[in-house]
Amino acid sequence: MRSQTREDNDYGYTHELNTTTLTPSYRIDLRNPTNEHKDQFFNANVVSDWSQLSWKEIGKPYEVKTVAKSKKEWEKEHGDMSVKTSWEFFNRSFHDWFVKDVPEEIAKSKKEMKEHLAKFKLKEVKQALGETARLSLWNYAHRIEDGIWDPRGKRALFEGLDLQKPRILFLGAAEGYEAMQLHAMYPGGEVVMVDYDEFCKTDRFGHFPETYPFLGKKTASGQPKIWYKDEMNISYVVDDIRNLHFGKEFDVVLSVGLLEHFPDDYKGQVMEWHRKFLKPGGYVIMTTPRFQVKSRLFYTIMADVMNHTYRELMDIRQMGLYVYKGGFDIKRHGYIKVHNGIVAQPR
Structure with missing residues (x-):
């Protein structure tokens, strides 16, 4: 008889619920499958009334100014690196580290x-x-620490939303991790991932490990279930977000580490991208890297991997104020290890 904590599937993969395991490249974390206790990595309600918060009170985000060596060398020969080229350099460098x-x-x-x-x-x-x-x-x-994927923290952020078989749009999707985690928790719908670097579709998402287990639930019963990438209904669009022709047709518009790559003059446009494709009553879910000593150290030491583009580190109040001033009511906000997390809806 199969163990009650064991999940098998048609692909021949087997994982145990309530376990965590290290592989040579990443951690697998399947703890807390029934969400019986609130995850320790998410702390909400830092701000009770966003309308009373001001930039004078909280200050602006910290700009990361350390630049990757490869970017400096490229610019010596070619001049200023375009935003698209910067992202292409970052995606390839980041992927090289993910597969080590x-x-x-x-x-x-x-x-x-x-x-x-x-x-x-x-x-x-x-x-x-x-x-x-x-x-x-x-x-x-x-x-x-599993700080980049952070499945327990992300599940805590995504938990308890009023969603049934949602259509999910992931802007700047890269390998698409968070959309797959969200899809596992609210199964039966569809994920559309968007990134304007073809490499993200072919390599970052294309080579994402098929055996990686996403803890979610069964569509019919709601009981815990482990999902894998190949079981999910996912399409990947390679295009600039500004060129997308979708209407207001998604239940969730998701971005992870997108807002902080735009100076203030463009942050309003970023928030409008999230609103543009959202159904009435839908959710915007966003994360940004946290402003903390560990994060500053990480982006200094890992500059050659991480620092090809404009980048800021924010605290949750700063991130939330951008979202609030962008026309959204914040339903949930807090910290998950190295990221800020917000769930919001348009006002």
Whole structure:
């Protein structure tokens, strides 16, 4: 007889509910499948009345000004890098790190550092030391702490919405992780992912591990169920968000790490993109990286991986004020490990 905590499927994958497991590249986290207790990574109600909040009181976001070495080198030869090219550089660099066998890479880097040290090759030692530091930080942030995907925190943010078989639009989707998690929790609908870099469709999403388990529920009974990418109804559109011809036809418009890449002069447009495709009564769900010491350290040490585009770090009040002033009422807001999270609806 199959264990009550065990989930098998037609693809031959098997995972245990209420478990967490480390793979060489990422963490699997299937704890708290019935949501019997509120997840510790989400704390709401920082602000009770957004209409009373002002920029004078909270200040503007912190701009990350450290730039990737590859961007500097490219601009020496070609001039200012366009926004699209910046994203293409970022997506390829980021994907290279997502697919690393991290323990193996750390061991290799440490071995090289020892060999260079034994030969007094100080330049090579410095390079290997920097690579080891980046690998160790990535290992902690993404693999050990699971801060980038953060499934328990994202599930806490997505929990309890009035959704039945929703159509979900993911703007700036990259590998599409959050839309797949949302789709697993509210199954039976459809996900449309949008990104203007073809690489995101072919590689970041295309090579997302088929065996990665998304904890959600069964369509009919609502009981816990593990979903996989290939079981989901997903289409991927490669285009500029400004060129999309959808109407107000989506129950959820989702973005993850999008708002903070636009200076203030453009943030109103970003909020309008979210409103433009939303059904009456639909939800906007957004996250941005948090302003905290750990995040500033991460974007400094990982600059060559992360810092190809304009980027800000915000606290939840700053993010929320952009959303509120963009014409939305905030239904839920809080922190999930390294991100701010907001659920809102148009006023």
